[in-house]
Amino acid sequence: GQSLEQPSEVTAVEGAIVQINCTYQTSGFYGLSWYQQHDGGAPTFLSYNALDGLEETGRFSSFLSRSDSYGYLLLQELQMKDSASYFCAVWRGYNKLIFGAGTRLAVHP
């Protein structure tokens, strides 16, 4: 089986930096992905880590430590539009993406 744990809610102010952690247990690990989902919308891809280390894409960065079964998503220079749910997800094999329960981020002025 598999399990993913991430905080249920995070609150931050505009311009701040927030880190959303994710720990996982799974067999056949092929990588960790992060998706953003606004209320009523579809999940959209943010990042993918197959190897240990940091991946940076604009204001968003994602980190993976396979030995610790741990990753995080770092959001910098927060904007109001970043208020959304953020899901970590593990690839179990090449073609199965399993989602965590999601972290609801609220950004305040």
Place this chain on the structure above:
Amino acid sequence: DAMVIQNPRYQVTQFGKPVTLSCSQTLNHNVMYWYQQKSSQAPKLLFHYYDKDFNNEADTPDNFQSRRPNTSFCFLDIRSPGLGDAAMYLCATSNGLGANVLTFGAGSRLTVL
């Protein structure tokens, strides 16, 4: 633009009345997925197709079936919807060349009366 299109966006059905949701893609992706997402929960994988190979998740109820007549289309059939099946159903695709990006459709929201 290449995309994943789901129809209908909103579906209301009665308890026990069969429902079919459709998904089409212009990405020419090998893999198509169906996820179920209930309010404030994670998307839950129901099954996926790699080309014509069907892969069912062990905990997907028999009430849920799927068809993929060609590369572009995939259907989700709910044979006898119950109140617990009310959810957003998300279709997604990937190129099947390794774990990477899923492209999601906008979803079909199912209400069961």
